[in-house]
Amino acid sequence: MSLEKTILIINRYSSFFLDGIKSTLIIAAFSVLLGTVFGTLMATMRMSRIKPLKILATIYIEFVRGTPLMVQLTFMFYGLPMAGITFPDISFIPNFSRYTAGIVAMSMNSCAYVAEIIRSGIQAVDVGQMEAARSLGFRHSQAMSMVILPQAVRNILPALGNEFVTVIKESSIVSVIGIADLMFRTNDVIALTYRSLECLLVAAVIYFILTFTSGRLVALTERKLSYGRK
Amino acid sequence: MEENNGRVLLEVRHLHKCFGKLTVLEDINTTFRKNEVVSIIGPSGGGKSTFLRCLNLLEVPTSGEIFFDGVDICAAKSDINLHRQKMGMVFQQFNLFNNMNVMKNMTAAPIRILGMDKEQAEAKAMELLERVDLADRYAAYPHQLSGGQKQRIAIVRALMMNPTVMLFDEPTSALDPEMIGEVLDVMKQLASDGMTMIVVTHEMRFAREVSSRTIFLESGHIEEDKPSHELFDSPESPRLRSFLDKVL
Ligand SMILES: Nc1ncnc2c1ncn2[C@@H]1O[C@H](COP(=O)(O)OP(=O)(O)OP(=O)(O)O)[C@@H](O)[C@H]1O
Numbered sequence A: 001m002s003l004e005k006t007i008l009i010i011n012r013y014s015s016f017f018l019d020g021i022k023s024t025l026i027i028a029a030f031s032v033l034l035g036t037v038f039g040t041l042m043a044t045m046r047m048s049r050i051k052p053l054k055i056l057a058t059i060y061i062e063f064v065r066g067t068p069l070m071v072q073l074t075f076m077f078y079g080l081p082m083a084g085i086t087f088p089d090i091s092f093i094p095n096f097s098r099y100t101a102g103i104v105a106m107s108m109n110s111c112a113y114v115a116e117i118i119r120s121g122i123q124a125v126d127v128g129q130m131e132a133a134r135s136l137g138f139r140h141s142q143a144m145s146m147v148i149l150p151q152a153v154r155n156i157l158p159a160l161g162n163e164f165v166t167v168i169k170e171s172s173i174v175s176v177i178g179i180a181d182l183m184f185r186t187n188d189v190i191a192l193t194y195r196s197l198e199c200l201l202v203a204a205v206i207y208f209i210l211t212f213t214s215g216r217l218v219a220l221t222e223r224k225l226s227y228g229r230k
Numbered sequence B: 001m002e003e004n005n006g007r008v009l010l011e012v013r014h015l016h017k018c019f020g021k022l023t024v025l026e027d028i029n030t031t032f033r034k035n036e037v038v039s040i041i042g043p044s045g046g047g048k049s050t051f052l053r054c055l056n057l058l059e060v061p062t063s064g065e066i067f068f069d070g071v072d073i074c075a076a077k078s079d080i081n082l083h084r085q086k087m088g089m090v091f092q093q094f095n096l097f098n099n100m101n102v103m104k105n106m107t108a109a110p111i112r113i114l115g116m117d118k119e120q121a122e123a124k125a126m127e128l129l130e131r132v133d134l135a136d137r138y139a140a141y142p143h144q145l146s147g148g149q150k151q152r153i154a155i156v157r158a159l160m161m162n163p164t165v166m167l168f169d170e171p172t173s174a175l176d177p178e179m180i181g182e183v184l185d186v187m188k189q190l191a192s193d194g195m196t197m198i199v200v201t202h203e204m205r206f207a208r209e210v211s212s213r214t215i216f217l218e219s220g221h222i223e224e225d226k227p228s229h230e231l232f233d234s235p236e237s238p239r240l241r242s243f244l245d246k247v248l
């Protein structure tokens, strides 16, 4: 391995890598966004007093967390079509069905983890906070929005940041269904140059920059929510 | 000590409370009158907190009736949030809202629930803070305050709603000894201002000297319920006698 060769590869194939970064970020951003939205919903169901909702959510969360993402992803893209369920293709967005399958699988997976993050974040808030709010005459929903959730967010946000970092890393798996993400593009460059070591090193550094940056951004937001604490 | 003949504010009838198979309160009957200060004493696990929490339905009674200002608050159609606004509660662990500073802690409920406007609520909060010597801490967050300061603020936070009765659950038990006095002083002040107070406490001096009546609650029963000086000076039941021997 040589530094020169590495620089040469970066220079010559930068468009490959940039393309890959773009796809990786799109997949990760959509997955975390949808995962958070549905994860919140799932957490609400999981904590609901309505038994069937609670059971349904619990089964979903346990099942998704107990099966490999690889299985979930290939099931979406290769399994479902055999049952006649396909993600549609749209002419003006290339590879729409692949992306959709990838994002759906990733966000359904993330949803389960986010739901648990949110639930434990809420349950970590001292019960005395809810009791004090109720004793003043706040309704449950008011106490939730004014007292519990603002405190839960402080527990939830760091874990959610970690989840985003995890999704960025795990999204490299979507290359197996032919999505041209960073991992997929790296393999392209390897095929063209036969330089696995240098190419994988470049990919690793890029992944690291992506995860490290998002980690910092989360830490910054956290500090804003610290309510006067150092 | 003068006999209390204010009007009945709270009436508890045949109150039972079970947690699963465990019966914690069994057939509790008592009344609380306006301007009365009542202490509840008794051994640990006897059901004092559970009883107090039943009064504002933080625990739902298994059976029985609780009349507050003549209304059965256990009845299905009673609006518990409305009743709770009139019952202030002070907890052993203070339970100030950690995400709000002192001013917000105090004004959130009157603004959101009573629809008081912000300036008015803040002026009232400052007035109450001055009364407990904490006017300079209005911008502090709970974690920046000592236990005694937190508890004094918890008390005035409850007062912001103009409650007709204040419930205290061992308000000084989580405090370092040197801070107990400052909280008891606020409570004494409140008592002499005529607030109706129900106080679960291990402070026997407070029970004897400040409260007009004391209830001895043991294993889910009211063993004795009488004027404080009588209860302390001539305890009748052997259980109360042995309890007082231990704590005094
Ligand atoms: N939520 C609950 N679930 C089950 N059991 C409970 C619950 N709350 C209280 N208990 C039980 O009820 C009994 C009475 O408890 P309570 O807290 O009312 O006692 P207490 O007189 O306030 O005691 P202490 O002086 O220690 O505060 C105890 O045996 C306790 O374990």
Ligand SMILES: [Mg+2]
Binding pocket: B048, B049, B050, B170
């Ligand atoms: Mg107790």
